[in-house]
Amino acid sequence: MPIELDLDDIQAGCLRGRPNPYAGAYLLLRIDDRRDGRTLMRRLVEAVHPASQMPDPLTHVSVSIALTHAGLQALGVPQDSLETFAPEFRQGMAARAAELGDTGPNAPEHWESPLGSTDVHVVILILAPDLAVFEATLQDTRAALDDLPGMSELWRQDVSSPVDGKNSFGFNDGISQPGVEGSGVRRSNRQEPALKPGEFILGYPDETGSVEPVPQPDVLGRNGSYFVFRKLYTDVAAFRRYLREQATGPGDEELLAAKIVGRWPSGAPLALAPDADDPELGADPARNNNFLYGDDPRGLKVPIGSHARRMNPRDSVVIGEVRLHRLIRRGATYGPPMADGAVEDDGADRGLMFAAVNAHLDRQFEFVQKQWIGDGKFIGTPGERDPLVAGREAGGQFTIPSRPIRRGLRNLPAFVVNRGGEYCFIPGLRALRWLGDLTT
Template structure:
């Protein structure tokens, strides 16, 4: 059922556009920028010019016809480099100030995902103050040619005398169907991506069941705005702590940037070998890992086969609960989507509402054709973006307790089969079904299908805050 959501009035002109929804632009370039500490005034002037180009949420609800977009985020070191007052800096969360690399144990970034093995641009940012990533620019465009053309204009702003220098960039974008060469919402493991969006109060879109929070009467309503935007009540329901002054924080959010390398060869090999032992075959096994068939059909609604009509229906493909699947016979207890959003499972849905995150991101690298095994050294994966108002309560909790631990799902130490740092020792229990006498199946020897290759924590300011930072007029009270 689609109805208009109850709204909290938001100043869409002040909120960066990609917070609300992914743009209908299939190509992106994520640019990593350093600020010269000897040219702070020039850097502020450049930031002011860039701010005038930032795409706001006024492009919604219909962004059809949009040819390119630009968004900006700042690291804690970036805020320091731009001269924010100490009173403001110390009001930011400690997790943000520490940065992602220093949170590696909590995040499970060990072994092949350890920061010492990240891409050079991220290693340098962590080790060399002269190569710190201060500013993150996201350039989105309708195709690669338009992306390159728009970026060339921005590169001129970042040239000599700008007070800024480009440390590097990462190109990302949707994959193309090998037959039609049309862009598709599929990632390198073959799953449909971008289905489970989040809905919060004030979003300029029609309400869609399954994207917000579940009420006792079975209806769905938007989540509190403050779970994702700073300066608004959250699900507590109080205004959470936010950086000061108020105008610096309001309408902004915090963002996680993670480059996730996908070991496609290991994934395909494991599926092929394990499906020889699994009665349902390879495609059902792949669906059990995630909780959805590869076309996006939820197992809870269609446990025996893909349903393209259901998968394509935005009003149905997220509108489900686990009340009729308490034992995990349809969607396993340890499946990826149960971990990311437990919904009504295990009677802690209200707590789960405090852990929701906005997920954005695009694939990077060349896709390995389905009829080829590929190689784990092939450069491809996902540039994974998360937005939330509280790193520790939302992203870090999900990553630590739900991705890398299974106790909340009665799965002991079992990790997420896809995202978990399993390192060849992981396992996943696929529950049986007493109604059909299907026995449980245990997948053992799970390798790490995903490795972290870089990332950090960022602040996504409102346009008001960006202008204030650029002008150096952040109040000290």
């Protein structure tokens, strides 16, 4: 029997795609008076679209509302209810930093304020198809704070996507997403069956056949999701310099970059275009993610340890079950692009607001962060980590299989630094109204 989702109650941002291209922002708020916080919930719920609406990616506006554990406390959610949430969520990302590999420059003491603090209560993510629509939506959202002195805006991070969709490293991003049974969203890879909705939405069967316990009361937890975001600074200058230093001839820089990422800058996958970029393939959503890795067990086309293959090993032979660790990714680019050809740091803050929707923080986001990104044992390369996004204090290594002799890259710098993040809960629409109607 097909699984039916209560799409009228699920926030659209959990399952539906974002505008393309987009302009937007993350807003972080603190609740100083629970009565004003509850009023805000009642006001904001009117701006959130349900997942039952099928938006046009060229015109629609996306507004998502999430709360941290401290935010639920600040609203006055009873303690016995708070204790029914996942322990990772209750502890928060900062408390779990060492386990996640957030040490050295990535450690919470270096995070951008107020990330990782108990002051972050409400997270609002706004995405719109252009700057004018975004500014109007932002103005409307901030109007919800009018006459609420018990609410404080702490932080704003603008995000955007150029028309070509490329991230700060110059690669088309956000191509691969899992299908979700009952969502009505077309999966990006027709060769991979859709996943059970309980992998992403609470209250439904997951890939193990069980239903994750829903935070109580049921109206609060059902149809909600856990939401992770991290501000990841990207050292584009270091990335370009490293490629230049390692290149052996014309065209080798782009090839090395593609081997590290697992795709060409256009988004064309190495699995389908192993020898040269194919912009037409990269721009075709019917083809650019329609592949598996079973015909490339040694990684001659796509290195086993490349970023894209780590983030979704597909049918690769790995330790564990791939389908238990998938994420719906909602990353967004921030900061200005670096000038073409520049290899010296220009001092600009640029990178990725990584974001992911999942229902099991421990075996989804945390597993991916600790195992797929932070280790190599699951693919038989215990001395290697993700060559692109893994945090490093010392030089790393990356193997590029080839015939007759494999190629090894050594002393990889840290191309990405975590500037902070949060574990959040995205309530269903009924839950937002329930929070707004709390009285004790």
